[in-house]
Amino acid sequence: MKKFVSLLLALMMALCAVGALADVAADIEAGQALSHDELVEKAKAESGTFVVYGNTSRISTAAEEFAALYDITVESNNLKDQEIYTKLRSENGNSAADMVMIQDGAQLTDAIDEGLVLNFVPAAVADVLDEADQQPALVHQYINKLFIYNNLGDNVPAIKNVWELTAPEMKGNVIFKNPESEKVNMNFLVMCTKDEWADKLAAAYEEWKGEAIDLGEYKNAGYKWVAEFLANVTFGKSDTSIAEEVSQETASGKIGLFVLSKLRSSSVLTDNLTVAQYDASAEGYEVKPFAGFMYPMYTMINTQATRPYTGMLFIEYLMTQEGFQPWGKSIGAYSPNAAITVNEGDLTIDVWKDTLVMEDAEYILDSFEVEDFILQHCQN
């Protein structure tokens, strides 16, 4: 039996593709120096179907328009972030993607270290974007998840301080997606325990209670808030269903923390919802110390790409006003390119950066023990 297994293994090794993979890194370096027309020419010279994985549904619209514009065959796939990382690790050429659009900066940092993906910054935006939006990975857009509440009835949870969410009477009235099922949610909770945010939470507590925070067994105010927040939370299935549920006539008193762009959905009763930060901006106060969180969606080239130039051309396209349109046409998506303005009625990215918790990949990657703590409080 053992002999048989080893024979089999040897056979498999022999079958392994030895076809040399094109050096994508060199291609990207070359691509960086090309003009738009040269890039188009190189992309068109690549054969076969160009494949994209993205964890945003609108990638399909962008891909269709890109395909029509340059007469290139494109196949776009909308997958969950985790599935994309799994596929990147396991697939080997052939059916794998040439390019990905992906969230979760912490995992992306790992993926870059592992050599799974490479960064490409189109020359057109290199001078326009902040350095942080270009390296180590190009940010295509920022997405925000906000405190949004049902505005019906006489117990409207119009919060001005996130500690209000920890009050006993809020138990079962706060709805959030399980941090285990989408990492950006976990990242947000982890970030609350970072000194910077923990200090702000401590100050906000004092403002709310009128007395200094008593940490008890908690390491800092961030841990305390996370624990007490999770104790009051009910987990919803998806951001869409949370938006739908909180918007119901029967859901007075409920508040959710979900993606702002879900308000566009025709299945959500948008009139019944109020965005906490919109109210705050209109009336000139702040939601202490944050009104939700925000995370980037990145574009990257697969190290195993067989059509890297098409990947670069698509990234170049996505960074233009036209390429951003599928997301930019409604609220809740923000280009790092200041030239691409936000929708009427929405707030600018600068306001959001001031009022929302942002990811710090380094801190998140070093904080697996914080995740254990969060898991514990997701259970009880």
Add this chain to the structure above:
Amino acid sequence: MDQAQTRNFQASRLKGRLQAWFSKPANIILLVFLISLAVLTLYPLLSMLTETVTIHTGREARAAKLTAGSLSLYHFERLFATAENDYSWIQFYQPFLNTLIVSVAASVIAILFGGVVAFLVTRTNLKYKKFVSAVFTFPYIMPSWTLALFWETFFKNVNIGLKTSNGIMASVFGVFMPEWFVYGAFPIALVLGLHYAPFAYILIGGILRNMDANLEEAATILKTSRARIIWKITLPIVKPAMLSTFLLVFASSMSAYSVPVFLGSPVRYYVLSTKMKSLMDSYPGQAYIIVGVMILFGVAILLLNQKVTNSRKQFTTVTGKSGQISKISLGKANRPLAIILVIILLLVAVVPLITFALESVIIKAGDYSLSNMTLDFWIGTNLSERLDQGDSTGILLNPKVWNALVYSLGLAVTCALIAGTCGILVGYGVAKRRGSKLASWVNSLSFFPYLMPSLAFGAIYLAMSSRIPWLRGFLLLGLVGSVKYLPFASRSGVNAMLQLSGEIEEAAVITGVPWWKRMIRVIFPIQKSSFLSGYLLPMVSCMRELSLFVLLVPTSNTILTTMLMQYSEKGWAQFGNAINLLIIIVVLLINFIVNKLTGASIDKGVGG
């Protein structure tokens, strides 16, 4: 006799023995299957075991403070013996207990419900048998999470769960069900039990229908009471089928993922499979340990099962002698019993379909007025302008959907043909050589894929395929599906063959009829219904399979179920419900067509 002669003699004796051994088709079949199954199941198992001691890149290496790729028992220590933050209790022990409770309860529900209905349909003069028999398999045809979803939408109310909206039960009937009824262990076990009850119905019913009436008749002549006949004769005969059902349902429930997610998450009720999925993302080593634990449990039940079927006890139920089964008259209880059964079946099988149809035409959730309804999600165009949700055309006008449908069908037919045929051959080999080591190995190996949770099975094959360049796309999906569903076919194959008395084939053997002819002309026709269920079960399972294929499909638009999941996750409920209905309708159509052409169908495995 000198030495050379002795050697020659021994050699020729060995040759003769080998020739004799290989002249029996059963031996050749078993040997071929032993080798190929070892490759297709043991290799994934071995690679999975290595994963449990390997440190993976990323979060895992950082948390373990070890270099990626190194070998360590870190995962075991962490999963089983970490007291800090109650880690082990939360990640393993509590979900483990929950899994046991849910899986055992689901198995009992499936056996009781499926078994009783099978008995009523095959052995009594119950009314509306045709309807009962036809509808009973619906819950199995539907992806299991759809029943869970239905349960939630039907019973949810503002006092429980998200506490945001009322389902039909509360808004229409004013009945507010308590939380334990809608979320947690009870509904999870019930939904899984109902979903898998057709296993019991098919396996137990198949035996009840074909069993030799002589034993019961003898007992009747001896004036034995009905109850005693059932207890002493009927039950022992169906015992192997009951054990098979228990094994199937237990292993399926254990690895079921979507049902516990839908009905458990709102009350924070977690099971091993949900933990495995979330661990797979960041700590794959620990996730694979959980897979290992699930497999161990499955193997334990498998061994128990084997002890029963492999013992030399005879379970022959179909003999050369004819026998007319006497049907029990239910008398006055007939109509009320039939009506209760029909109502239950309508609730679990037909009402969900109506709900899906309804949910696929409404625009805003929860509003069932006519002004909120549209057929756009089926046949609309330019939807991205008007609804800003999902695709720009309704599913019936969307070429993506049609391509996926064709692909799904092709895949299901391929897997069914391969698995079904292999299942019959395995059944023949195992039954003929019953009691031999070879037979019991092949029997176990052919069942083994069932014990691997689909998601993990898919993940392992994905890793395997990355090393074999030609193993891609349809070929990969077809191979995985055939191996994964072989257990259904081999179970029904073995069960059917074990019922066959040797004398049936013997007459043909004596007159020198070749083996393949005996199979086609004698054995297949007798046990046609069991064998066909061996083809139909893989086919149906494949049509609605998700977790097995989710990592392996080239794109999420490749097959209908991955497309459906993508839509559900995006919250495009209407498209999702429409596709779900499409899947169910297609499978029902296939069942209907097969029924018209061959006279067999999933439920015909039982009769009615």
